[in-house]
Amino acid sequence: MNVKHVTCLAAALTLLSGCAVNNPEPWDYAAFQKSAPRSILVMMPTSQASDVKAGPACLASSVQPLAEAGYYPMPVTMVYDTMRFNGVTEAGEMHQLPLPKLKEVFGADAVMYIDVEEYDTTYKVLDSVSKVKVKARLVDINTGADLWTNSFAVSNADSTPSSNPIAQLIGAVVKHVVNEAADVKFPLSRTNAWYLYTPGAIRPTPILAGPYHPQYGNDAILKKIEADRAAAAGQKAQ
Amino acid sequence: MKTKHAFLAAMLAGAVLVTGCANNERPSLYYNSKAYTEAMYLYLQDDPDYAKQLELMTNYITQAETAQKKPMPGAYAHLGLLYSKTGADDKAQKYLNLEREAFPESGHYIGFLEQQRKKSAAVREGGKQ
Numbered sequence: 302m303n304v305k306h307v308t309c310l311a312a313a314l315t316l317l318s319g320c321a322v323n324n325p326e327p328w329d330y331a332a333f334q335k336s337a338p339r340s341i342l343v344m345m346p347t348s349q350a351s352d353v354k355a356g357p358a359c360l361a362s363s364v365q366p367l368a369e370a371g372y373y374p375m376p377v378t379m380v381y382d383t384m385r386f387n388g389v390t391e392a393g394e395m396h397q398l399p400l401p402k403l404k405e406v407f408g409a410d411a412v413m414y415i416d417v418e419e420y421d422t423t424y425k426v427l428d429s430v431s432k433v434k435v436k437a438r439l440v441d442i443n444t445g446a447d448l449w450t451n452s453f454a455v456s457n458a459d460s461t462p463s464s465n466p467i468a469q470l471i472g473a474v475v476k477h478v479v480n481e482a483a484d485v486k487f488p489l490s491r492t493n494a495w496y497l498y499t500p501g502a503i504r505p506t507p508i509l510a511g512p513y514h515p516q517y518g519n520d521a522i523l524k525k526i527e528a529d530r531a532a533a534a535g536q537k538a539q
Numbered sequence: 540m541k542t543k544h545a546f547l548a549a550m551l552a553g554a555v556l557v558t559g560c561a562n563n564e565r566p567s568l569y570y571n572s573k574a575y576t577e578a579m580y581l582y583l584q585d586d587p588d589y590a591k592q593l594e595l596m597t598n599y600i601t602q603a604e605t606a607q608k609k610p611m612p613g614a615y616a617h618l619g620l621l622y623s624k625t626g627a628d629d630k631a632q633k634y635l636n637l638e639r640e641a642f643p644e645s646g647h648y649i650g651f652l653e654q655q656r657k658k659s660a661a662v663r664e665g666g667k668q
Contacts, residue, residue: 340644345583357583361576368612369568373644376616378582383652408647487580491573513568 327526328506333448334523336441338410339512340373342403345381345392346435350420356392358490359417359435365491366498367413371514375409383407404442411448414438419454420486432456433489437497439508451506453497455489569611570603579617593621612642616649 343363348355360377367374383406384395396414403412419434434454441448496502500510501521509523510516578595586592596618603610619634639649 354584357580361579361583364579364613365571365576365611369571371568373612373642375648376613376620376638376645378579378613378617379620379648379652381583382620406648406651408651409644491576515565 327529328449330449330509330523330526332441332444332446333439333509336411336444336446336448337512338372338439338441338448340375340409341367341411341413341439342375342380342407342409342442343367343377343413344395344415345377345384346415346417347392347396348417348420350417352420352486354484354487355417355420355490358420358487359415359433359494362487362491362494363413363415363437363498366495367511369514370498370500370508371511371517373511373513374413375407380407400440400442400445409442412440412442414440418452420490422486430456430458431485431489432458433486433493435490435493435497449506449508451497451503451508453493453503455493455496457485457489568609570599570606570608571611572599572602574599575611575614575617578621582617582621589621589625593618593625596621609641612644613638615641616645 343360346356346359348359360381364374364377384390384398389395389398400412403409414437416436416438417434418436419432422429422431432454433456434452436450436452438450439448440446498508500514500516501507504522507520507522509520510518574595578592578599581588581592581595596614599614600610600618603614615634615638619631619638622628622634623631635649635652639646
């Protein structure tokens with residue numbers, strides 16, 4: 302998937318969520334803007350799923366979108382090896398490592414903690430659905446402050462079921478076979494990561510653009526929050 | 540005259556809609572390919588087929604060079620890691636240096652790894668005596 306696809310998806314999604322989201326409290330981006338991280342240490346994700354590929358898939362899938370978002374993700378494979386080489390082998394343990402130690406070794410500006418909440422294929426009588434749900438949290442490596450957090454889920458559930466029972470049956474069998482044979486959750490994890498880590502893609506709390514991104518410092522979400530604030534202040538003044 | 544203005548206004552509105560979308564279609568910052576993500580995915584699963592992963596990564600870097608686009612952050616580093624896994628230390632160092640040149644953000648960490656290697660080499664040398 303390229304950047305064009307993502308922006309189109311993002312635009313479509315914005316249209317949808319613009320109606321769906323019931324104006325929740327906007328995320329406070331002040332700490333994120335103040336921290337202005339360039340480099341992000343993305344840790345091996347913890348996972349609630351039984352599939353051992355969940356962590357590797359969601360970690361590998363995060364690199365490309367975060368890079369296109371304008372950040373420097375620390376080389377995830379080398380980072381994983383460094384931790385294992387030093388006796389920290391489990392993702393859960395990695396997430397417990399003290400920030401000063403991480404800064405000393407990796408010299409990153411921020412740490413991304415990912416938790417794979419769902420990475421499953423559900424088999425029904427005539428159908429099977431794969432779902433990937435990921436929660437991500439970005440933390441300032443110096444202060445430990447939460448800079449950003451969000452979660453997102455994608456699935457390959459068929460949204461337009463055919464009314465023909467035979468076609469339904471064939472479709473279900475084909476999908477069942479596909480879900481069974483191919484590693485369908487890996488492509489889903491890639492799609493999920495493009496949403497989660499593309500600036501502006503998911504409302505109301507998208508990740509901000511990083512220093513290599515042309516929109517760095519000019520995120521649409523910041524302008525919107527600013528405008529909403531000004532409007533609210535204007536209403537109060539009247 | 541009035542209809543002409545209305546027509547122009549409609550044209551402009553259409554143009555705004557179209558360009559509004561086109562503006563979002565920025566060129567990608569790097570050479571995009573699934574190959575790099577797939578190579579990382581295999582490595583993170585402890586797939587022992589380093590030859591296949593090396594092929595994915597060398598192809599990716601070659602294609603990026605041909606397209607005259609910058610490889611993704613970490614791509615040189617990952618190729619260097621694969622070379623170090625297969626005992627090609629000179630090539631490993633070459634690609635770590637390329638990573639550091641392309642992305643100074645990696646300098647601290649790569650420096651740390653070089654220090655660690657020097658230390659373990661010193662320990663090995665000491666053991667021999």
